[in-house]
Amino acid sequence: MKIVDALLDMNTSPTPELAARYRADFPILNLKVNDKPLVYLDNAASSQMPQSVIDRLIRYQTTQHANIHRAVHYLSEIATREYETARRTLQHFINAREDREIIFTSGTTDAINLVMHGYGRKFIQSGDEIILTNLEHHSNIVPWQMLAEEKGATIRVVPINDAGELLVDEYEKLFNPRTRFVALTHVSNALGTINPIKNMIAFAHQQGVPVLIDGAQAAPHMKVDVQDLDCDFYAFSGHKLCGPTGIGILYGKAKLLESMQPFKGGGDMIVSVTFEKTTYNTIPYKFEAGTPPIAAAIGFGAAIEYLSKIGLDAIAAYEHELLNYATEQIITIPGVHIIGNTRTKVAVLSFIIDGVHPHDVGTLLNQEGIAVRTGHHCAQPIMQRFKIPATSRASFAFYNTKAEVDTLVEGIHSIQKVFS
Amino acid sequence: MNLKSIYQEVILDHNRKPRNYGTLDNANHHAVGHNPLCGDRIDLALHVEGEHIDRIAFHGESCAICKASASMMTATVKGKSRSEAETLITEFREMVVGNLDLSGPHHLGRLAVFAGVRDLPTRVKCAILPWHTLQAALNSNAIVSTETAEDSIHAASSKA
Numbered sequence: 206m207k208i209v210d211a212l213l214d215m216n217t218s219p220t221p222e223l224a225a226r227y228r229a230d231f232p233i234l235n236l237k238v239n240d241k242p243l244v245y246l247d248n249a250a251s252s253q254m255p256q257s258v259i260d261r262l263i264r265y266q267t268t269q270h271a272n273i274h275r276a277v278h279y280l281s282e283i284a285t286r287e288y289e290t291a292r293r294t295l296q297h298f299i300n301a302r303e304d305r306e307i308i309f310t311s312g313t314t315d316a317i318n319l320v321m322h323g324y325g326r327k328f329i330q331s332g333d334e335i336i337l338t339n340l341e342h343h344s345n346i347v348p349w350q351m352l353a354e355e356k357g358a359t360i361r362v363v364p365i366n367d368a369g370e371l372l373v374d375e376y377e378k379l380f381n382p383r384t385r386f387v388a389l390t391h392v393s394n395a396l397g398t399i400n401p402i403k404n405m406i407a408f409a410h411q412q413g414v415p416v417l418i419d420g421a422q423a424a425p426h427m428k429v430d431v432q433d434l435d436c437d438f439y440a441f442s443g444h445k446l447c448g449p450t451g452i453g454i455l456y457g458k459a460k461l462l463e464s465m466q467p468f469k470g471g472g473d474m475i476v477s478v479t480f481e482k483t484t485y486n487t488i489p490y491k492f493e494a495g496t497p498p499i500a501a502a503i504g505f506g507a508a509i510e511y512l513s514k515i516g517l518d519a520i521a522a523y524e525h526e527l528l529n530y531a532t533e534q535i536i537t538i539p540g541v542h543i544i545g546n547t548r549t550k551v552a553v554l555s556f557i558i559d560g561v562h563p564h565d566v567g568t569l570l571n572q573e574g575i576a577v578r579t580g581h582h583c584a585q586p587i588m589q590r591f592k593i594p595a596t597s598r599a600s601f602a603f604y605n606t607k608a609e610v611d612t613l614v615e616g617i618h619s620i621q622k623v624f625s
Numbered sequence: 626m627n628l629k630s631i632y633q634e635v636i637l638d639h640n641r642k643p644r645n646y647g648t649l650d651n652a653n654h655h656a657v658g659h660n661p662l663c664g665d666r667i668d669l670a671l672h673v674e675g676e677h678i679d680r681i682a683f684h685g686e687s688c689a690i691c692k693a694s695a696s697m698m699t700a701t702v703k704g705k706s707r708s709e710a711e712t713l714i715t716e717f718r719e720m721v722v723g724n725l726d727l728s729g730p731h732h733l734g735r736l737a738v739f740a741g742v743r744d745l746p747t748r749v750k751c752a753i754l755p756w757h758t759l760q761a762a763l764n765s766n767a768i769v770s771t772e773t774a775e776d777s778i779h780a781a782s783s784k785a
Contacts, residue, residue, distance in 0.1 A: 562688030564663050568748060569632060580663065594664025594686075623633055624640075624689075 223523040223603040227515060230255040231604055241574030244609045249394055249422060249553055249600030250578050251444045254508070258447060261507035265500050272496055274473055288499050291506030292489070295454050298509045299439065300430040306462065308455045308489040309502050313421040314344040316440035316455035317388070319492060320417050321348040323465035324438075325386065331357035333385040336414075338363040338371055339590055340393040340400065343583040345419045349388055358385075365590060369396040369545035376405060380412050387416040391423035391439075395582040395598065396545025397528075397553030399423070406436050415461065421445060421453075425602070426524060426551045428517040431456050443501065448508035452501035455492070462488045469494040520603045527601045528552040531610045538617060544596050552601035555582075558617065561624050563595040569623065570597075573616045631741045635693040643692055645699035649682040654765060657685075658758030660750055665691045669699075669758045676706045683758075688751050690742065695755035697736055707763060714756050721749050 228234060231253045236243040245253060265287065271280035273288050289304070296304045310316040325348075329335065335349050339362055353360050361384075363376040387409045392399050406416045415437035420429060424441040431439050438461070442453040457465075467474055467485055471494035476484040485491045512520070531554055535541055540559040558566055567579030578598045581588045588594060599613055652670035659666050665687035672680040681699045698717075702710045709732070716733055719725040723743035727733075742752045 562663070562665075564688045564748065564751065565632075565690065568690075568745060623636060 223515065223519060224606045227255075228604045228606070230257065230511075232256060232259075234604060238574040238576070239572050244573075244575040244605075244612050246599040246601060246605065246609070246613060247576045247578050248425075248602040248605075249445070249582075249598065251450070252425060252447050252602050253604070254447055254449070254504075255511055257511050258449075258504050258507045262449065262500055262504045265503050269503075270500070273499055274490070284499055287503050287506075288497070291502045294506040294509050298429075298513065299424070299456055300432050301456050302432065303459060305488050306456055306459050308457065308462070308492045309497050310440070310453045310455050310492075311451055311498070312442040312444070312453035313419060313440045316438075316453055317345055317417065317419065318348050319455055319468040320388075320438050320440075320457070320465075321352050322468045323492065324415075324461065325349070325352045326355070327464075327466045329356055329358050329385050332383055333358045334361055334379075334381065334383045335359070336361045336363065336376070336379050336384060336387045336389075336409075338376075338389055338400070339365045339586055340369070340371065340396070340398060341388070341390050341584070341586070342394050342419065342421070343585070344421075345388050345390060345417075346586070349386075359383075362586075363389075365398075365587075368547045369393065369398045369550075369587075370547045371398075371400050371405075373401060373405065377408055380409075380414070384412060384414050387414055388419070389416060390419040390421075391429075392420075392426070392551050393545070393584070393587070394422045394553075395584040395587045395596070396547075396555055397422075397550035397600075398545055398547050399427075399549045399551060402436070403434050406434060410435065422551065422553075425512075426517075427521045437461055443505035443508060446505070446508050446512060448505040449498075449501040451498045452505045454505075457488075459488060462492070467491050467494070471495045473497075515603065523603050524552040524601055527605060527607065527610065528554070530607050531599065531601070531613070534610065534614045535617070538614070538621075540621060541617060544591055544593070554599045554601075555596040556599075557593060557596055558620060558624075561620060563597045565624075566597040566617075566620055569620045570613070570616045573612065573619070575613055575616050577613075631738055632689070635697075635738060636689050639693035639696035640689040643683075643696035645682050645696065645703065647682050647684055649680055652680075652682075654762040656758045656762035658754045658761070660687075660691075660754055663688065663751070665751060665754055667691065667695050667755050667758050669695070669755065669762050671759075671762050673707070673763075676708070678702055678705055678707070678710060683755065687754070690739075690748055690751040691754050694739060694752045695758075697738075698755045698759060701734065701736060702759065710759065710763065714760050717756050718753060721752050 233253050269283045271284045273285040292307050293304045295307045361379045364372050409416045417438040418436045420439050420441040425446045439456040444450040474486050474494040544555040563579040580595045649670040654671040657668050666685040668685045669683045681703050683695045716731050721742045739752050
């Protein structure tokens with residue numbers, strides 16, 4: 206019902222001023238940094254947490270905590286129930302068919318490594334090929350390189366154009382009878398590009414090749430429907446969706462998850478253990494060895510409830526308006542260049558200022574209380590593609606305001622003055 | 626002094642007009658310092674006569690803190706003895722990691738302007754790279770990186 210309310214809201218006002226309505230939910234946004242109001246524009250690295258999620262964590266720790274799936278006592282039953290409720294919240298959030306298709310992981314990186322070990326090491330052989338793209342974060346490159354090295358498999362890379370868009374024709378040409386897997390980001394963390402993953406997944410499936418989607422940068426900014434996308438795996442992290450760190454999920458189609466070997470061995474992932482033979486548990490527990498971050502999972506669920514109440518479509522619309530507002534201003538500043546100019550992107554602005562190293566940009570903006578990310582954004586192949594060592598990246602959330610964009614623009618002007 | 630004014634002073638003075646910028650004929654010590662994380666690269670050449678650094682030059686691509694640090698370093702160590710340079714390297718390193726009491730005795734002079742970097746752990750490497758490179762050059766090592774163990778000084782082959 207609450208989601209429906211938000212959608213109805215949207216119909217009356219296509220881009221409601223979300224920041225005006227929800228900013229007060231985030232206590233950290235009242236901070237001052239270097240005596241200036243914090244302008245937090247590093248949301249692609251990690252988003253901030255609303256009071257309702259903080260309260261949920263406190264409530265869990267003060268009234269509900271025990272280990273899960275084990276004891277018969279009161280607290281254990283409560284904790285187990287809340288943990289499994291969080292799993293179902295995540296299931297509905299991405300429209301998975303069943304809750305057992307949601308595996309809690311420590312984050313996106315952990316989820317990708319799970320697929321590499323569980324699926325890749327079992328099914329990928331010497332001479333096989335794995336397709337990645339030039340837009341991947343290191344976390345969706347390195348595990349596959351490790352696998353390729355171990356198995357004698359080959360990595361193929363989908364190139365991008367100067368706007369930072371994948372060349373889909375080239376992608377299709379990379380397929381051959383040895384292609385066994387595609388690992389592809391939904392949204393580029395460094396440039397903000399939204400990839401046409403639905404078509405790319407469909408093409409891979411025509412060749413009988415499964416696809417993993419790195420959704421770390423997409424899930425916070427748009428509605429994700431894994432059944433509509435028909436992806437085989439989809440991974441994202443809680444801390445980029447206003448939740449805690451140390452928690453994320455891997456969605457996987459039940460059939461595939463069942464066919465895979467466990468990633469980590471330990472408690473909770475077994476049905477029975479003798480020294481002769483261990484029988485593994487069913488999914489999702491087969492992939493959740495050891496005591497999971499229970500509080501973080503429940504906090505993640507609370508964060509998803511919070512975002513769902515606002516509505517992902519409303520968030521996407523508002524953030525798009527912020528992006529347009531920021532782009533229009535920054536693009537007109539002489540000597541400033543935006544890297545990644547596709548029209549289909551999330552609210553990420555990667556830019557360089559002529560004659561100023563991005564690290565100096567980051568340090569000087571910090572003096573004004575503005576938090577941006579500077580560096581290669583764990584995506585060195587993108588930097589190599591554009592022949593730059595690094596960029597400065599402003600990434601927006603629905604709690605950011607146009608006034609904060611103005612502060613960023615003033616900050617850029619003031620840096621140019623220092624370096625003039 | 627807040628960081629912005631350090632920036633302005635250092636950048637106005639040394640980033641735009643770096644001292645001893647360029648290459649050196651007949652250098653007898655040479656090293657390249659590299660920070661792979663941000664792409665900073667400092668190429669340093671020295672001519673050491675007896676115990677004295679009588680000529681020094683650097684070039685490369687880097688952020689303003691690194692470039693200004695290199696510029697001021699070359700201006701300071703030119704004409705100094707090896708052992709004086711070693712003392713400055715130690716004091717500078719201790720200062721930027723916050724272990725040097727600047728109110729006590731030291732030899733850093735205007736280099737003390739970099740003390741503010743200690744509040745920015747991510748920028749310490751930028752300020753210190755030229756000094757690591759100097760250490761390597763004096764030890765006749767050829768390449769240093771900010772991303773190797775043991776304070777980034779490790780042996781490689783020798784003179785230029």
